[in-house]
Amino acid sequence: MDRALARDLQERFSDRLLVPVRQRHDETEIRVSLANAVDTLRALHDEPAFGFEMLIDLCGVDTGDEMQVVYHLAAARSADWLRLIVPGIDRAAPRAPSATFMWPGAEWMEREAYDMFGIIFEGNRDLRRIYMPDDYQSHPLRKDFYLADDASRSPAAGVRNMERAGTPRDATAATAVRRAKGA
Amino acid sequence: MTTETTRPTRPSLDDPRVAIPGSSSWYEPAPTPQTERQAEFLNLRDGEMFINMGPQHPSTHGVLRIIVKVNGEQVIDLDPVLGYLHRGVEKLCENADYHQAICYTDPLEYVSSLFCEAAPVAAFEKLMDVEVPRRAQYIRVLTMELNRIASHTLFQGWMALDLGGLTPILWSFIERDEIVDMLAALTGQKLLYNYYRIGGVNGDLNHEFMSRLGAWMSRAAKHIDSNLGLMNENELFVRRTRDLGTLDAATALRMGVTGPNLRASGVPFDLRRDRPYLVYPELEFDVPTRTEGDALARYLVRIEEIKQSIRIIDQVLHEMPDGPVMAKLPRLIRPRPGRAFGAVEGPRGVYGVYAISDGTDQPFRMRIHDPSFVHLQLVGPLTRGNLIADTMAVMASLDPVMGGVDK
Secondary structure: OOHHHHHHHHHHOOOOEOOOOEEEOOEEEEEEOHHHHHHHHHHHHHOOOOOOOEEEEEEEEEOOOOEEEEEEEEEOOEEEEEEEEEEEEOOOOOEEEOOOOOOOOHHHHHHHHHHHHOOEEEOOOOOOOOOOOOOOOOOOOOOOOOOOOOOOOOOOOOOOOOOOOOOHHHHHHHHHHHHHHOO | OOOOOOOOOOOOOOOOOEEOOOOOOEEOOOOOOOOHHHHHHHOOOOOEEEEEEOOOOHHHOOOOEEEEEEEOOEEEEEEEEOOOOOOOHHHHHHOOOHHHHHHHHOOOOOOOHHHHHHHHHHHHHHHHOOOOOHHHHHHHHHHHHHHHHHHHHHHHHHHHHHOOOOHHHHHHHHHHHHHHHHHHHHHOOOOOOOOEEOOEEOOOOOHHHHHHHHHHHHHHHHHHHHHHHHHHOOHHHHHHHOOOOOOOHHHHHHOOOOOHHHHOOOOOOOHHHHOOOOOHHHOOOOOOOOOOOOHHHHHHHHHHHHHHHHHHHHHHHHHOOOOOOEOOOOOOOOOOOEEEEEEEEOOOOEEEEEEEEOOOOOEEEEEEEOHHHHHHOOHHHHHOOOEHHHHHHHHHHHOOOHHHHHO
């Protein structure tokens, strides 16, 4: 754990951090709101004190209540990787700023997040589906998406289907109802 | 009165082709552009045309379709179409428990599947706060480096094959087969090993593995050197790859490139050094870099890495301690709620898994980051202005594996 990095982050971004800096193993985690995301990314990349030049990963997360965009950044100054979480994105119409102004390599990762979660990245020049067919309607990694032939699904319309108890009879009925609805 | 048979405008309702007026043939209109970039791509100027490469083209290292916009023999632009191998592994992992998730990730990058296991295992171990026994760490390093050599030798053959040379792939398969047989003796599988477990490995080294490894090590360096003579001293190969698809360090960083492709552009970023995991800090090895950033440099960096891997294996065999190979863990893995990013330096770059636990026995979210996916974006920028045949040379030098790209 890089304590100096945590201290620097806390000092520099004290006005916009939603929760204090968290550290575990070799990862440092900060959370900023959607409005501050671009400024924070730019500061982390440009300021020599941080120098997070590498975007290791960009992904979407659906928590069931909200969408998140998660960035993993690496810098030469520290063995710690920085995880920047942008929480609180509206699940009904998810929109987030694109990181392609800084990292053009984020283009496909954003396309993937759009394909899988429906998050619209404003500023991405090529935001279309990447894995699923162009005429596909839903977004598979959202928590309200069901696996098509999940025989183990419980009748509860929940997310954690293997967690919920359900009798096989109920499961069959639920499957039948879903098929009838064409879902 | 003339009898004119009215021809339908489309062959059938589900056929996208439409009739050409005044002719008996059909044509398929270009799709409606959905984005700015696609509109730019679909706009044909004088003398330009589209050519489809794939999805079953033999040089695409999997099932990839590339729409190439050409003017004569020159590539103007290209647009890769992914998804032919998409299996939805991330979704499957969310519906499997932690042990099952590991074997779902196995077939992603099928030429180096031990790395695909190592990344989720590293993430889950961080979630569980479990310490891997020393011997298991050494075994992981040993098997991963063997897998890296197998992957890089195969790359060497593929690259030659994509440039039109048939012999090197036969030679590199000799090397690879020996390593694959060795790992099969250890894990029981030839390709998808499923050998790593949360907290250790599945079974200690056995006699057959060790004897095969010893026999291979005694001649590995010599064999690999003789394979190299076939390509490094081949004027055709060198002249075709030098100054082809040059990638400078600044662009590489902005494009999110990692692994040998980044090191060939002069950035010495290697997770084994810069974000150490397992016992790598105790081992002695170099991080080979080159500054040219062209296809030849990417090839030479990988060759140098094979030699460093042999060096690592040598040290591991001398220093491996005795002891258990599995940590004590409950049967049912239920990490506390939290987040972890496990990453390993794979033969293609940073292979990472971002796992979120919500306290149940299934990962709440499991994001798989594959370096090939990022590198494939570069095929367009690096081949613009080159000849069609160079598309394949550039792609081979980036070494993507479509199983990983499509997840």
